[in-house]
Amino acid sequence: MWAGRRIRPYCFPQHRAGRAALARTHDLIVIGAGAAGLTAAGGCARLGLRVALVERDRMGGECLNTGCVPSKALLAAAHRAQAVREGGRLGILAGEPTVDFGRVRAHVRAAIDAIAPHDSEERFRAWGVEVIRGEARLLDARGRVEVGGRVLEAPRIVLATGSRPAIPAVEGLAGVPFLTNETLWDLDRLPEHLVVLGGGPAGMEMAQAFRRLGAAVTVIASGRPFPRDDPEAAALVLDRLGAEGVTIRPETRATRVTRTGAGLRVETDGGWAVEGSHLLVAAGRRAAVEGLGLEAAGVTVDPGGIRVDARRRTTNPRILAIGDCRDGPRFTHAAGHEGTVAVMNIGLGIPAGVKDAALPWVTFTDPELAQLGLTEAAARERHGHVEVHREDFAENDRAVAEGDTAGFVKVIKARGRVVGATIVGAGAGEMVLPWSLAIAGKASPWAISGAVVPYPTHSELSKAVAFAGCEPRIFGPWARRWAGVVARLRR
Numbered sequence: 382m383w384a385g386r387r388i389r390p391y392c393f394p395q396h397r398a399g400r401a402a403l404a405r406t407h408d409l410i411v412i413g414a415g416a417a418g419l420t421a422a423g424g425c426a427r428l429g430l431r432v433a434l435v436e437r438d439r440m441g442g443e444c445l446n447t448g449c450v451p452s453k454a455l456l457a458a459a460h461r462a463q464a465v466r467e468g469g470r471l472g473i474l475a476g477e478p479t480v481d482f483g484r485v486r487a488h489v490r491a492a493i494d495a496i497a498p499h500d501s502e503e504r505f506r507a508w509g510v511e512v513i514r515g516e517a518r519l520l521d522a523r524g525r526v527e528v529g530g531r532v533l534e535a536p537r538i539v540l541a542t543g544s545r546p547a548i549p550a551v552e553g554l555a556g557v558p559f560l561t562n563e564t565l566w567d568l569d570r571l572p573e574h575l576v577v578l579g580g581g582p583a584g585m586e587m588a589q590a591f592r593r594l595g596a597a598v599t600v601i602a603s604g605r606p607f608p609r610d611d612p613e614a615a616a617l618v619l620d621r622l623g624a625e626g627v628t629i630r631p632e633t634r635a636t637r638v639t640r641t642g643a644g645l646r647v648e649t650d651g652g653w654a655v656e657g658s659h660l661l662v663a664a665g666r667r668a669a670v671e672g673l674g675l676e677a678a679g680v681t682v683d684p685g686g687i688r689v690d691a692r693r694r695t696t697n698p699r700i701l702a703i704g705d706c707r708d709g710p711r712f713t714h715a716a717g718h719e720g721t722v723a724v725m726n727i728g729l730g731i732p733a734g735v736k737d738a739a740l741p742w743v744t745f746t747d748p749e750l751a752q753l754g755l756t757e758a759a760a761r762e763r764h765g766h767v768e769v770h771r772e773d774f775a776e777n778d779r780a781v782a783e784g785d786t787a788g789f790v791k792v793i794k795a796r797g798r799v800v801g802a803t804i805v806g807a808g809a810g811e812m813v814l815p816w817s818l819a820i821a822g823k824a825s826p827w828a829i830s831g832a833v834v835p836y837p838t839h840s841e842l843s844k845a846v847a848f849a850g851c852e853p854r855i856f857g858p859w860a861r862r863w864a865g866v867v868a869r870l871r872r
């Protein structure tokens with residue numbers, strides 16, 4: 382990719398001797414020890430750079446402590462409860478499960494504790510990272526950072542400060558005790574009736590988890606639930622949630638929240654209202670940039686987060702912003718990937734950029750909802766004419782044998798290239814890899830269709846949908862003509 386181009390190293394200028402270089406305490410300062418910051422700090426330290434990693438709270442950030450890990454652990458417990466409930470369909474009669482919420486919580490805690498050493502201070506110190514506990518603040522545009530009275534200085538800074546829950550402007554909300562992903566895990570009993578504000582992945586995953594654990598759940602979403610996903614795939618998940626008893630009010634905006642004797646009451650713009658015991662606000666995110674000194678450092682913040690280019694440089698090119706704090710998609714794998722891009726830019730001087738074309742995301746409801754690249758609608762808007770190939774789970778022997786046939790794989794091509802894939806169904810998240818490679822141009826549908834895939838697996842769906850696109854060529858006029866010649870020679 383870089384052949385023939387003169388590479389201007391984007392690494393620390395060790396060659397620049399003199400006062401400024403000597404005053405520098407580090408080669409790189411990383412602020413925030415979540416998925417993004419840990420990847421950047423660890424990678425650069427392992428290349429031999431002097432790295433400071435500043436964290437004001439828990440190592441591992443949101444994903445480990447209040448996001449992906451606890452939510453997936455809670456969903457796992459909820460899915461077990463549902464499997465017990467639904468066993469009768471396959472002849473296993475167990476009835477309504479007893480949910481011991483204390484033990485569910487212990488399972489969630491144990492999952493966090495088991496993964497925590499991976500993100501621990503000890504692990505990063507062993508790689509040579511100086512882990513500093515405290516709140517960091519940029520002092521100027523030159524690369525000076527203050528933490529607890531100590532001033533650090535480095536030629537490059539990586540901002541990886543993550544995001545916080547966005548609290549919508551709803552009358553009365555500030556006056557009632559509501560939950561967010563930061564406090565949800567402290568609940569010591571199952572809510573009787575959880576009202577969820579927000580129909581994105583965070584709200585919908587928790588809606589299904591709490592419903593399956595036995596709570597009544599109502600979701601209020603100001604727009605279409607799963608707003609970024611393929612509507613047909615989203616409808617399939619919404620149908621399942623509805624069948625399980627989750628009440629969903631789409632296109633409904635919460636306007637007022639008041640306390641009631643036992644809980645709270647949420648009023649909405651349509652005049653409809655609901656009373657619940659608990660309220661979970663999962664209405665999007667805002668970049669965590671308060672008090673960070675961005676103005677002094679010449680770093681611009683847009684409404685969606687810190688403004689960055691493809692290399693994740695901010696408006697101050699010495700300062701990169703990666704992960705949830707910048708404007709863009711907010712996922713752990715995106716944060717980690719951007720950490721790697723930072724290592725390439727800062728550690729190796731390679732001007733690598735982030736390519737979003739094959740970005741996957743998965744919502745871990747049951748059925749799972751996975752999207753890579755463009756949805757069908759987005760592809761039509763961008764490319765005009767598109768080719769769509771689809772295979773239903775109902776056609777897959779494994780899905781039939783397991784009695785779980787809701788779902789499909791849809792692959793979207795534009796000008797012969799795969800530009801997007803939607804997978805909804807059991808284990809959809811585990812099926813993204815071939816399509817990620819196809820969108821990145823590293824595997825062709827032809828290669829996927831020719832792979833030998835074990836029977837019976839859901840992976841056969843990917844092979845089948847790839848084959849559907851190749852079928853006209855395989856059994857087309859040229860192949861038939863050639864087969865005719867071969868047959869005539871043998872007759």
Ligand SMILES: Cc1cc2nc3c(=O)[nH]c(=O)nc-3n(C[C@H](O)[C@H](O)[C@H](O)COP(=O)(O)OP(=O)(O)OC[C@H]3O[C@@H](n4cnc5c(N)ncnc54)[C@H](O)[C@@H]3O)c2cc1C
Nearest residue numbers: 413415416417437442443444448517542543704705712713
């Ligand atoms: C409920 C929920 C479930 C999720 N599930 C998934 C999932 O299944 N898959 C997925 O891909 N994504 C998921 N996400 C999104 C994922 O958690 C985030 O995209 C990811 O954690 C972002 O990582 P990050 O490193 O950018 O930020 P963070 O993990 O938020 O880390 C930022 C760190 O910076 C620290 N910090 C901030 N300011 C300062 C400062 N001034 N000084 C020092 N330290 C500072 C913070 O304390 C924090 O530790 C989920 C999110 C939520 C809310």
Ligand SMILES: NC(=O)c1ccc[n+]([C@@H]2O[C@H](COP(=O)([O-])OP(=O)(O)OC[C@H]3O[C@@H](n4cnc5c(N)ncnc54)[C@H](O)[C@@H]3O)[C@@H](O)[C@H]2O)c1
Nearest residue numbers: 549579580581582583602603604635663664665711743744
């Ligand atoms: N499986 C995953 O990868 C996963 C899971 C959870 C969260 N996340 C990430 O975490 C972040 C946060 O997720 P999220 O679901 O909170 O955000 P989101 O932006 O995806 O969804 C926000 C939802 O809140 C609704 N909303 C906003 N204001 C409202 C109001 N006043 N009344 C009613 N509804 C309102 C919107 O209509 C939308 O449905 C996202 O960036 C997401 O990518 C990822």
